[in-house]
Amino acid sequence: MLEKLKSAALNAQKNAYAPYSKFRVGAALEANDGNVYFGCNVENAAYPLGQCAEATAIGTMIAQGASAIKQIVIASPTETFCYPCGGCRQKIAEFAEASTPVVMITPEGNSTETTVGELLPEGFTLTPQD
Template sequence: MELRQAAMAVRERAYAPYSRFKVGAALRSTSGAVHVGCNVENVAYPEGTCAEAGAIAAMCAAGDTRIAEIYVVADSPEPVPCCGGCRQKIAEFADQDVRVTMATTDGKERTVTVAQLLPGVFTMAHMDRA
């Protein structure tokens, strides 16, 4: 399944009654499976969930733990970058050379690596003395 198609489809199921800003994410795990997530808002801001976090949770729930590629789409004039928290979540489950594509619903895309998305990533190695 194409990641763009999966992200576009799940975006339509986003729960965004407050911002009306729907986001969809699809990732392919290293096993080849595709996992999707959409943003889910809550009236008690900031208790919502980002699309990327939802896709990562679905991946883990399915028994996968490594991201091979991720695609995120939103209806905006320019590709929307992942928030800081999602950058760290993606880096937890992806190698530094994994491609992250951010896109608009009308087809504009920007692809970067995880290393470019989050330079100076906090890793388990930082906790070696704990």
């Protein structure tokens, strides 16, 4: 499944709308329904109105009826890993367990893995997590 997610994130990245930053990001997640949902960043001339790739993938997951993230992959356009921003860390945490894997990849195939809990210790949740 991880290879499928990596491929989906890289493919979504190609569709990113990033005319301002030129920083095209893709994300793909495996949901609790077994399906893969993906998204890309979508920038806007009114800067705060843009959307990150992770948020796009999560929104698609929810719109299709799934409710939890089993794992997520984020594709960077450069050799530097693209970790989720603070807002996306919280958005991911809303639908994932602290132990959920978060994998960052580069175009050259390098990767690093962490967890939601490591990225967002003491994040806001509906119920407290141990």
